[in-house]
Amino acid sequence: MSEITPELVRHLAGLARIEVTDAEVAQFASQLAVIVDSVATVKAAVGSEIQATSHPIPMSNVFREDVVRPSLTQKQALSGAADSDSGRFKVSAILDED
Amino acid sequence: MAKEQLMDYQKALETYEVVIGLEVHVELNTNTKMFCGCANVFGDEPNTNVCPNCLGFPGAMPAVNGKAIENSIKIGLALDCEIAATGRFARKNYFYPDLAKNFQTSQYDEPIAFEGKIDIEGPSGKVFTVDIERAHMEEDAGKLTHVGGSTGRIQGAEYSLVDFNRAGVPLVEIVTKPIYGAGDEAPELAAAYVRSIREIVKNLGVSDARMERGNVRCDANVSIRPKGQEKLGTRTETKNVNSLRSIEKAVKYEIQRQAHLLSQGTAIIQETRHWHEDRGATSSGRPKSDADDYRYFPEPDLVPIQPSKEWIEQLRATLPEKPAIRRKRLQELWGFSELEFRDVVNSDLLDEIDDTVKAGATPQAARKWWTGEIARIANSEDKEISEMPITPKQVAEIAGLIDSGKLTDRLAREVLTGVLAGEGDPAEIVSKRGLEVVSDDGALLEAIDKVLAEQPDVLEKIREGKLQAAGAVIGAVMKAMGGSADAARVRELVIQRASGE
Numbered sequence: 001m002s003e004i005t006p007e008l009v010r011h012l013a014g015l016a017r018i019e020v021t022d023a024e025v026a027q028f029a030s031q032l033a034v035i036v037d038s039v040a041t042v043k044a045a046v047g048s049e050i051q052a053t054s055h056p057i058p059m060s061n062v063f064r065e066d067v068v069r070p071s072l073t074q075k076q077a078l079s080g081a082a083d084s085d086s087g088r089f090k091v092s093a094i095l096d097e098d
Numbered sequence: 099m100a101k102e103q104l105m106d107y108q109k110a111l112e113t114y115e116v117v118i119g120l121e122v123h124v125e126l127n128t129n130t131k132m133f134c135g136c137a138n139v140f141g142d143e144p145n146t147n148v149c150p151n152c153l154g155f156p157g158a159m160p161a162v163n164g165k166a167i168e169n170s171i172k173i174g175l176a177l178d179c180e181i182a183a184t185g186r187f188a189r190k191n192y193f194y195p196d197l198a199k200n201f202q203t204s205q206y207d208e209p210i211a212f213e214g215k216i217d218i219e220g221p222s223g224k225v226f227t228v229d230i231e232r233a234h235m236e237e238d239a240g241k242l243t244h245v246g247g248s249t250g251r252i253q254g255a256e257y258s259l260v261d262f263n264r265a266g267v268p269l270v271e272i273v274t275k276p277i278y279g280a281g282d283e284a285p286e287l288a289a290a291y292v293r294s295i296r297e298i299v300k301n302l303g304v305s306d307a308r309m310e311r312g313n314v315r316c317d318a319n320v321s322i323r324p325k326g327q328e329k330l331g332t333r334t335e336t337k338n339v340n341s342l343r344s345i346e347k348a349v350k351y352e353i354q355r356q357a358h359l360l361s362q363g364t365a366i367i368q369e370t371r372h373w374h375e376d377r378g379a380t381s382s383g384r385p386k387s388d389a390d391d392y393r394y395f396p397e398p399d400l401v402p403i404q405p406s407k408e409w410i411e412q413l414r415a416t417l418p419e420k421p422a423i424r425r426k427r428l429q430e431l432w433g434f435s436e437l438e439f440r441d442v443v444n445s446d447l448l449d450e451i452d453d454t455v456k457a458g459a460t461p462q463a464a465r466k467w468w469t470g471e472i473a474r475i476a477n478s479e480d481k482e483i484s485e486m487p488i489t490p491k492q493v494a495e496i497a498g499l500i501d502s503g504k505l506t507d508r509l510a511r512e513v514l515t516g517v518l519a520g521e522g523d524p525a526e527i528v529s530k531r532g533l534e535v536v537s538d539d540g541a542l543l544e545a546i547d548k549v550l551a552e553q554p555d556v557l558e559k560i561r562e563g564k565l566q567a568a569g570a571v572i573g574a575v576m577k578a579m580g581g582s583a584d585a586a587r588v589r590e591l592v593i594q595r596a597s598g599e
Contacts, residue, residue: 015193062401066165067129072153088260089145091257091259093255093256
């Protein structure tokens with residue numbers, strides 16, 4: 001069984017900007033351990049002769065012409081925003097006073 | 099915030115060896131963004147050049163801008179890099195409001211260009227070869243405006259506003275290997291390096307390269323270690339230092355700050371720091387994330403890039419000459435002394451003077467105007483010379499008017515003021531302001547005779563060979579003519595009068 005520590009779960013939660021309770025940390029630690037072990041099992045099954053694959057179809061160099069296409073209007077762009085001000089998306093403060 | 103203590107710069111350099119590393123972001127000037135067809139324009143109304151892609155809407159599919167790839171390869175080639183046979187995009191995951199997708203499309207282990215080098219001349223003239231580790235493609239983030247709080251900065255802001263016009267603009271990030279041995283020239287070398295990168299991308303025509311608009315941005319990594327120690331010290335990364343002057347100051351500040359801490363037995367924390375131009379200091383930002391924290395993985399929505407050898411060679415053939423070679427050529431062509439030429443380079447005026455000479459001015463006249471009067475006015479207005487509203491063609495025109503005797507130096511400076519005030523081209527200003535030199539000898543003689551009548555002894559003195567006596571007459575005539583006379587011609591006429599012609 002992989003060692004997923006409570007600290008690691010809290011670190012991941014921090015990166016993902018989600019708050020977790022102590023109970024959740026314990027729950028996620030055991031769940032994540034199962035996932036990591038499953039991946040390890042798959043990894044063990046793959047021989048060294050098999051190349052890592054990021055794309056199933058061997059294609060490359062698919063490019064777009066550098067030609068401007070219509071954008072959304074400002075109104076359309078902001079229509080789904082929770083809040084906006086002066087044509088910009090409004091978001092809550094990012095950092096506390098240092 | 100408590101002011102941080104610094105060690106004296108010279109003392110710091112006696113004790114510690116400085117190692118720097120530079121990351122320069124170059125915004126490409128393509129018509130459209132990196133992964134969508136939204137316009138890549140600076141200064142438009144907020145959130146008007148945005149689409150489902152750059153707003154991170156679910157299901158939006160990116161499409162690579164071929165021109166951006168081409169420009170990135172050109173940058174790689176200009177830096178003597180290898181171009182990757184296969185390059186791939188990767189997702190760099192992090193959560194921040196300037197990035198709607200919650201990941202930045204970047205490159206990780208397969209950058210488009212790697213293993214390059216560039217020669218940089220330090221302030222003493224010593225040439226450093228800076229090794230380039232990689233140049234990779236990525237997209238810019240949106241622009242945040244922090245509102246509220248005491249400083250307008252991110253700390254203490256009540257909320258932030260986001261404009262995504264810049265999100266998705268193509269960037270090339272150029273990363274150096276650690277630069278050793280620069281010693282006390284490290285701060286200047288860092289600035290000279292960024293200047294060279296700016297020159298390269300400008301000459302390639304792939305970026306507008308205007309630092310004041312953030313087209314070229316530098317993150318400076320600085321670490322120090324006690325002299326003789328093998329192990330590298332802990333580094334800090336000062337973000338987004340946005341002028342050449344600031345780069346120099348920020349690197350110097352970090353050297354002094356770290357030296358003080360180490361001398362006190364305090365460990366350096368690996369972190370990003372922010373440069374504050376107003377108080378000439380850096381402050382602590384966030385702790386530096388490890389690459390692991392970004393959970394990079396290959397971008398599934400974009401296929402690999404495999405530039406053919408033919409394409410690469412075709413692009414290589416279009417490269418302009420390298421900055422170091424260009425400088426050598428221009429210095430010889432212009433015949434400037436070492437000192438004059440270094441002044442031009444350090445003032446960032448190579449392009450301006452080159453263009454002014456191409457527009458017909460002599461190299462010395464071009465140099466004199468740009469490093470003299472124009473630089474002086476820019477300095478007094480606290481502006482970069484490149485921001486001054488005058489073109490090399492206009493400067494050449496002013497120089498031409500002096501050469502043809504139509505303007506004196508003093509009148510030319512007045513014309514320059516007119517050009518900077520937006521009154522038009524030099525010839526228009528001359529006629530509008532009535533600045534042309536009086537070349538009509540009749541009018542000059544009239545003024546001379548008037549002055550001589552008031553100073554009758556002058557002619558006698560000149561006849562006795564005391565030619566300097568003419569000076570007082572010339573001065574008075576120039577004053578009477580409102581400066582619009584050619585002093586040399588006035589002198590000739592005064593002496594003619596004295597010799598009874």
